[in-house]
Structure formats: C-alpha cells, structure tokens
Amino acid sequence: MYNNIDFNNKTILITGGAGFIGSNLAFYFQETFPESKIIIFDCFRNEEVFSNGNLKSFGHYKNLIDFKGEVICGDINVQNDLKLLNSYKFDYIFHQAAISDTRVYDQKIIMKTNVNSFYDLLEIAKKDESVMVYASSAATYGNLPSPQTVGQENPENPYGYSKYIMDQIAIRYSIENPDMTIVGLRFFNVYGPREYYKGNTSSMVIQLGHQILDGKAPRLFTNSNQIFRDFIYIYDVVQANIKACAPKQNGTYNVGTGIPRNFQEIADILQNELDTDIGTEYFPNPYDGYQMNTKADISSTRENLGFKPKFSLEKGIKAYIPEILRLHGTDTS
Numbered sequence: 211m212y213n214n215i216d217f218n219n220k221t222i223l224i225t226g227g228a229g230f231i232g233s234n235l236a237f238y239f240q241e242t243f244p245e246s247k248i249i250i251f252d253c254f255r256n257e258e259v260f261s262n263g264n265l266k267s268f269g270h271y272k273n274l275i276d277f278k279g280e281v282i283c284g285d286i287n288v289q290n291d292l293k294l295l296n297s298y299k300f301d302y303i304f305h306q307a308a309i310s311d312t313r314v315y316d317q318k319i320i321m322k323t324n325v326n327s328f329y330d331l332l333e334i335a336k337k338d339e340s341v342m343v344y345a346s347s348a349a350t351y352g353n354l355p356s357p358q359t360v361g362q363e364n365p366e367n368p369y370g371y372s373k374y375i376m377d378q379i380a381i382r383y384s385i386e387n388p389d390m391t392i393v394g395l396r397f398f399n400v401y402g403p404r405e406y407y408k409g410n411t412s413s414m415v416i417q418l419g420h421q422i423l424d425g426k427a428p429r430l431f432t433n434s435n436q437i438f439r440d441f442i443y444i445y446d447v448v449q450a451n452i453k454a455c456a457p458k459q460n461g462t463y464n465v466g467t468g469i470p471r472n473f474q475e476i477a478d479i480l481q482n483e484l485d486t487d488i489g490t491e492y493f494p495n496p497y498d499g500y501q502m503n504t505k506a507d508i509s510s511t512r513e514n515l516g517f518k519p520k521f522s523l524e525k526g527i528k529a530y531i532p533e534i535l536r537l538h539g540t541d542t543s
C-alpha cells in the first residue's frame with residue numbers, strides 16, 4: 211500500500227485498462243483491495259493500422275487474463291459508448307486511454323482521441339464527484355534541455371501537443387471546480403510487464419531483451435552511451451497514480467526517477483542479467499533533432515504527492531527478467 215486510502219468498496223474506472231499502464235493499475239487494485247469494484251473501459255485492438263504501420267490501439271485481452279472486474283469494450287470518441295458508463299458512480303477515474311504512439315502524425319485523430327474525450331471524462335468526474343487522475347506525458351517537453359520541469363513545455367509532435375492541451379484543460383477545470391481533485395501525471399519512459407502488446411512502441415528494455423535472447427547482439431544507435439532517458443519501472447508509475455489520489459494540490463506532475471540512464475546501460479544490464487556477452491551492434495540514428503537527454507524534475511511530485519521512486523534501472527530490469535523470458539518467442543498479435 212502506498213498511502214492510507216482504502217480503495218475497498220470504491221468504484222474505480224480505468225480507461226485504457228487493456229493497455230500497459232491501465233492493466234497494471236487494474237491488477238494492483240484487484241490484488242491490494244479485493245473489495246474494490248474495478249471497471250475497465252477500452253476499445254481493444256482491431257486490425258486497423260496508422261500510416262506508420264502500427265496498430266491504431268494496443269489494448270489486448272492477454273493483459274487482462276485473471277482480471278475479475280468488469281470489462282467494457284468502448285471507444286472514448288463515441289458518445290453512445292460513453293453512455294455505458296452512466297449506470298455507475300465512480301469514486302476514482304484513472305484516465306489512461308489514448309493514442310499512445312508518439313510517431314502518429316494524423317493530428318485530427320490524435321486531438322480527437324486524446325483531447326475531446328478528456329472533456330467528456332471530466333464531466334463524468336464532476337457529475338460523480340470522482341477523483342480524476344489522468345495520463346499526461348514527458349512528450350509535452352519536446353527537445354527542451356533537461357531537467358524537464360513543469361511550466362516549461364515545448365511539444366514537438368501531435369501526441370505531445372495533445373497531452374499539453376489536456377494539461378491546460380485540467381488546470382482550467384480545477385480553477386472552475388475548486389472542489390475537484392484533478393491530477394495529471396507526465397510519465398517519462400515507462401517499462402515493465404504488460405507492455406509487450408505495444409509491439410515496436412514498447413520499451414527498449416523488452417525489445418533489446420528479446421534481441422539478446424534471439425542470440426543477436428542488441429542493436430543500438432551509434433553513441434548510445436550518450437543518449438540518456440529517465441526510465442521508470444511500472445510499479446513506480448502505479449505508486450504515482452495511487453499517491454495522485456491524495457495530492458497536496460491539484461496540478462501536473464512529472465513521473466520519472468530523476469536519474470537519467472543511457473541506452474547502452476540497458477543493453478549491458480540485460481546482458482548481465484541474462485548471462486550473455488555478445489557485444490552491441492551500432493547503426494546511425496536516422497532521426498533529426500533527437501532528444502539526447504531527459505531527466506524528470508520530480509521535486510514537486512515528491513513534495514505534493516509524496517512520490518518516491520523505488521526502482522533503479524538495475525532493480526527494475528531484474529524484476530522484469532522473468533516476464534521478458536516468458537514472452538520471448540511468443541507473438542504480439
């Protein structure tokens with residue numbers, strides 16, 4: 211337990227609950243608060259793809275095997291689907307549903323899915339007097355130098371912009387509705403169990419892990435020991451969501467470790483854990499203006515949410531290894 215909120219007998223909505231972070235939240239509640247009533251709302255995947263070849267949504271039933279709560283297949287863009295939520299009164303809403311692929315450039319569909327639906331969910335939260343915790347993103351910062359700090363944003367793709375606009379909406383809504391609890395969490399690079407079905411948008415931890423298990427040298431951009439990210443293990447992200455339910459004040463908060471690590475270190479920790487020594491294969495970074503360093507400024511997250519990340523990269527990867535092994539060679543469809 212991360213704080214003293216008792217979620218037993220509470221009604222909890224998790225949008226995007228068939229995805230990576232949402233399904234981990236669902237299992238956290240199921241295991242820690244067996245009397246909680248958990249409702250997952252997710253459109254699940256179909257076979258449609260964006261022009262980048264990736265699926266339009268990544269929700270997968272395999273993330274929910276053993277989940278005993280309610281599951282509703284619905285689209286947050288469709289009013290009639292949202293009406294299915296009218297028969298509940300939610301105490302907590304964890305809004306994770308989104309187009310989470312940062313390399314989708316169809317601005318219309320991103321803005322519709324990530325932004326318009328947020329107004330609807332805020333209205334539900336207002337009507338039900340629910341606590342609203344929603345997923346924002348480090349992509350709101352674009353290529354600004356680290357440490358990334360709330361209040362200094364410069365999104366450089368439609369996804370980052372959509373999250374930035376959600377944060378502005380949340381701030382306005384908080385001012386207009388001072389009794390509501392509304393917290394946005396800007397996740398940095400999350401890794402851990404139940405991300406596998408995101409395919410090539412899953413973290414480099416599992417992708418490199420599977421390359422190594424295939425007997426291949428992990429493939430990294432040239433100079434990967436100089437490309438830093440703030441990698442955060444899924445359990446710390448769950449912790450942040452729970453702590454966000456009792457904030458000292460509403461707002462937008464970074465969720466990272468505050469300790470940037472480089473991609474070479476991921477490959478090296480994996481090889482150490484998997485007991486291999488097959489070197490690294492380098493190839494040129496094809497992206498212009500690539501972000502070279504992220505480091506979340508988590509001072510306000512510590513102060514106002516009481517957030518304390520517990521997983522170093524070494525500890526997170528170690529905890530993740532059994533799942534990386536289990537999924538190796540299985541398909542993502």
Ligand SMILES: NC(=O)c1ccc[n+]([C@@H]2O[C@H](COP(=O)([O-])OP(=O)(O)OC[C@H]3O[C@@H](n4cnc5c(N)ncnc54)[C@H](O)[C@@H]3O)[C@@H](O)[C@H]2O)c1
Pocket residue numbers: 225226227228229230231232251252253254255266267268269270284285286287305306307308309310311323345346347348349396397398399400401408
């Ligand atoms: N994983 C990360 O590193 C990371 C980093 C920053 C922010 N985020 C944000 O956190 C949230 C969860 O991310 P995730 O990694 O679990 O991604 P995910 O893609 O695994 O989960 C998103 C879920 O939303 C569902 N969804 C998409 N469109 C929908 C729609 N129209 N109606 C209903 N459901 C829909 C998908 O089916 C999927 O299950 C997202 O909002 C994402 O933008 C994630």
